[in-house]
Amino acid sequence: MKKIVILYSTAGMGHKKAAIALFRAFRKRGDNVSVSNIDTLDYATKFYKFLYLDLYVFLMTRARWLWGILYYLSDTRIVDKFMRKFRGSFDLRSLRGLEAMLVKERPDAIVATHFILPGIAGVIKRRMGTAPRLYVGITDYGPHAFWLSEDIDRFFIGAGSMTAGLVKRGIREEKITVTGIPAVEEFSNEFDAEALRGTYGLDPGRKTVFVLSGGFGVGPMESILLSLRSCRVDIQVITVCGHNKRAYDRIDALRPGLNYPVKLFGFTDKIAELMAVSDLMITKAGGISVTEALDMCLPMILFASVPGQETWNERLLLGAGAAEKAGSVDEIPGLV
Secondary structure, eight states, rough: OOEEEEEEEESSSHHHHHHHHHHHHHTTTTTTEEEEEEEEGBBBBBBHHIIIIIHHHHHHHHHHHHHHHHHHHTTSSSHHHHHHHHHHHHHHBTTHHHHHHHHHOOOOOOEHHHHTTHHHHHHHHHHHSSEEEEEEESSSSSSGGGOOOOOOOOEEEOOOGGEEEEEEEEGGGGGGOOOOOOOOOGSSSSSOHHHHHHHTTTTTTTTTEEEEEETOOOOOOOHHHHHGGSSSSSSSEEEEEETTTHHHHHHHHHHSSSSSEEEESSSSSOHHHHHHSSSEEEEEHHHHHHHHHTTOOOOOOEEOOOTHHHHHHHHHHHHSEEEEEEGGGGGGHHHH
């Protein structure tokens, strides 16, 4: 029996959703595969969790410009070369017990949907003796330096357009496989959209706009909803706030003042159904969210994307004609 360990991080819900998709796919392989899904932050110190959770959410909500600077700075060759000298050992010291778990499990392969594995890959291979095969599935449509390491045995990428960038950064082409970004099977299902519209109480005479903010519920959702009051077609809106209770409460209070109906959700596992009943999605360009929309053939308006990783995703979608980009809130109604 082959033993597989999948590593992800809840610092970004997309990493977890990709890991779940891979976990389900491995489970379908039958009794010859044993697979475990591991959140690396379960092993993290308080300071490490602060860096990857609290600070990340703060930057996404209050200082995206600073996140963009940090992203592009850490992607430069000189900074990346410097950070590689201590990043792997720092990560393993901060993830107490992760290495011991891997040594105990002795998997045949480790698959990661987060850039934690490239950082610690060299240390793992030196310390584990008969090292497992190490694989990485990049969950955006562009390669940041943190995803890359010569110690990774194979990279699975979302689009062929990424290959040249990886090769330029020293990854051998034979280590690269274009697979697309993994999404759970619900987004490839056939849905009875008409029946679902009845289930969700949607008006069949209105176009349905899906406003999605991501798992952390960050983004200017209230401004988007207010702007849609000037839309020149009859619309209804579905809004998902994720785990952000404050955003949910604010939008709930906003609904009576809008001139169109809003179906409001907190965190939900029915995203595929909500996409199936929608005509259009307004979202930031998170790698997993846009992949799910592509699987559902749902056109997108991209707005307030995170500078850095989501810039790659915007570039791919706009170039393929799968989305439009709004430069400001005021542009959204006309694009809708």
